[in-house]
Amino acid sequence: MTALLESQQLCKSFVLGNDNEYTVLSDVDLTIEPGEFVSVMGPSGSGKSTLLYNISGMDRAKSGRVLFNGQDITALSEEELSKVRLTGMGFVFQHIHLLKNLSIFDNVVLPAYLALEESHDQIDQRAEALMEQVGVAHLAGNDITQASGGQLQRVGICRALINDPDILFGDEPTGALNSKAAGEIMDLLAEINKSGTTIMLVTHDVRVAARSERVLFMLDGQIVSEKYLGKPSENGTERKEREESLSSWLTELGF
């Protein structure tokens, strides 16, 4: 089976004010299969968010390749890359990042109105169904100031899914939420993954990472270790064991 997403010797560095180059990613090789749920963990400054942004095409790597559905997205023009990200990828942010001048419903449909792969009516119907599914349909006409953090994150997930992407990226999607809301969001993501959408998250939360089937550990710009947890059970009964197993592993890694 062709990998959905693959990075080959991905490198990224930043130039600091005194012209010193600071390496953030160092020859990162990574493969994500269709339908996988992958988490990336590591200490602050390990490069996990940078990996996420470079592998999703939101930032340009210094060197290396990224293949998405077999296509080298690092060789695409800005216009082509934007189109790939619009229709093939969804992104959920820690601080959600909804547009403040649009209603909640309009925030959800915006990427689909831009891609326009269906009629407007079909898009609207899909948006309503998604919002119904995640439990925020009643907030459709509201401003983004008229919803809680957890509700807004659900809206963010709807937006990320509106174009039926092949992969959903998340950068600390529960980082700004209380534990109850975080749990609900993770239940939602698990459900989305179960329906076939590939998910790649960056997190520092063991409870979040334990919901994924594979966890990557980054240190100093490289993936230094990997743990396969397997698909979680339907009823989540072994969640605690998964968390403990993951914690032990992380302790061994010195995290």
Next chain:
Amino acid sequence: MIIGRMLRKDFLRKKLITIVVFAFIFLSALLVASGTNLIVELSNSLNALFTRANTPHFVQMHAGPLDQAEIDSWAAANDMVADQQTVKMITMDGSNLYLGESQNPEENSIMDISFVTQNEGFDFLLDLDNNIIQLSPGEIAVPVYYSQQRDLAIGDKVRVNTGAEDMVFAITAFSRDSQMNPAIASSKRFLIHEQDYANLREYIDETEYLIEFLLVDDSQISTFASAYQASDLPKIGPAVDQGLFRILNTLSDGLVAGVVILMSLLLIVIAILSLRFTLLATIEEDTREIGVMKAIGIARSDIRRIYLAKYVVMGAAAALLGYLTSLLLNQVLSANVLLYIGSASKSVLQTALPLVAASSIFLIVTISCVVILRRFNRISAVEALRSGSVGESMRSIPMLNLKRGRALNINAYLGVRDVLQRTRLYGLLAFVFFFCAVIIIIPIHFLTTIQSPTFISYMGTGQSDIRIDLRQSEDVADRFDSTVAYLTADPDVAKLSPLVTSQFTIMQSDGTLETLNIETGDFSLFPLDYVKGTVPQQENEIALSFLNAGEMEKQIGDTVTLVIEGQEREMVVSGIYQDITNGGRTAKATLPYNPQTVIWYTVNLNLASDANIEEKMLEYSQIFDPARVTDTASFVSQTVGNTVQQLKTVTVVTVVVGLALSVLITSLFMMMLITKDTNQIAIMRSLGFSLRHIRTQYLTRALFLLAFGIVLGTLFSNTLGQQLVSVVFSLQGASRIRFVIDPLQAYGIYPLLLMFTVAVTTILSTRSGIKETNIAQMIME
């Protein structure tokens, strides 16, 4: 030191924006200082000229026989008179005058040219050093007007063809004539020696007179004028006073000064609006930092002072640079004044006032910044640290959901939508676009109007194919009769209207007598567009020009009392019309005229449809020589030709200024807007909006605002703008200017030019700003 480092850092961060705002303040200070200097210089120089030339207080022009003894005895008996002299002028036909190297005579000149000698008592003609000119035989002093218009120099020749021989003079001076100096004065005096004058007199005996008076008290000019008009003294011609001389001398440069100062004020408004926008955007950017400063205990006033420092320093530097640069620009702006009027020694006021004016610009900038920076009061430390935003006010417009914009491209819709949601933010740009549209459209409308043949309706006469003007001479009445007879018999003439303008005496409401130039004839043949009422048809009806009606305070139906041969005659005002010729003070009636008081004769005619107008004009020029034969277009262009040239220049300037202003403000605004919208741009790009999509949104905003500005500007120009021009022109006698509009230019070419300019500017100024938005960096921050 700290402030210096801070300013330098801030400048390097936003170089272009700082430069643009600096430029506006600099330009405003430059123009206001220069305009002020011009006004003071004009006033001082004119006073110096009038003092040196000893300009008469009252002048009665007269063409006809004159009894000097009668004038002397009247003057002696009048307590108001300090001195009196009668200047004899040899009237020179332009077709006999050759200037410099030119082989073409001055026959097509609109100037009435006279030859005079230097006066002994007062009304001196001065050279360019403001010294009283003294000539030797064979020398001539030419009005300074010709040094510009004909590119003459000292040493060039002036040739007069007397018919019998050529008299050649050498130009030894250019003269300043306090009465007839400016280009808009249609008479000019050439100064020659008494001996040459006597020789010339033997060949040319056409004489006009200037009956001049110096008064004991110049506040009694109008009383004296009434007294003169009530007397039996010669008055075949217009009367003018020193007030009018001052107006004529200062009109052109005064107008320039007025426009310069107006531009300065508009620029400072734009500078303040730009400053406001820049400051608010900076506060928005620095909200988190400001929140931190507040949280750690730095007082609001201290924070405010830090931000104020930058703009106070910038304002001071720009105003000072503007003032210093104005010292150079003054040379250019005052060039006309220095040439035509001369200079006076610099007064304290002339040094101080421009500096005060430039300082006022600095003061305006500082006060504006203080007012704008009160916004700091609204920033809560906690909120600023949490959200990093002051919370921009945005209009919630539910009906503008995305569903409503399905018919449009999503990016175009988002662009328009943003403008409607953040109307206050876009106020600056909308105002500038409106202003640019107005300053482009009004001059274009005005130029089209003044170049249109229908402009003749503002000159007190109807539109005809050919117009023949007969100048005052001894046999002019006979020539007029023979001209009319010839034209009546000419089969190529479809219709003709002979008109005679003569002087009548009018009794004002306070019982004083004044003269009134009344044109008599049949006005129905070449009708005129009346502001109010209709053409006079009965012998007891009179139509007044707009200025006359205003001064006499007459409306339709009111009566005007003429005194004809000692008898009072009531005339009913039947109509009021527009006339910018002859000082705007004319009248029309159908009553008989007095041949003794005729000033000029005119014949308007239309040719038969198969007649060739050029051929007929040539024929009439030869047969009716020395009459002036023109077609309507030539007549208009000769009369307003200078104004048309100036207006063309003004139009070019305003189009360039409008385009430059739109470029500057659009680029400034777009760069600031992108900085302000960085977060939103990053979010959209993270969703898959490409650079092209984002650019489309900004382009739509700019063009939407521009379309709004153009539409509003066009409406304003066509309504209030037209009224504004009417108000300005009403001072000259045309109270109801109706724009003649060339839709291709006004609604097609120039708006498209503006749109193209703004579109290109928007694309270029948003290009780097959007591209540099690093999504990942912005999102992660």
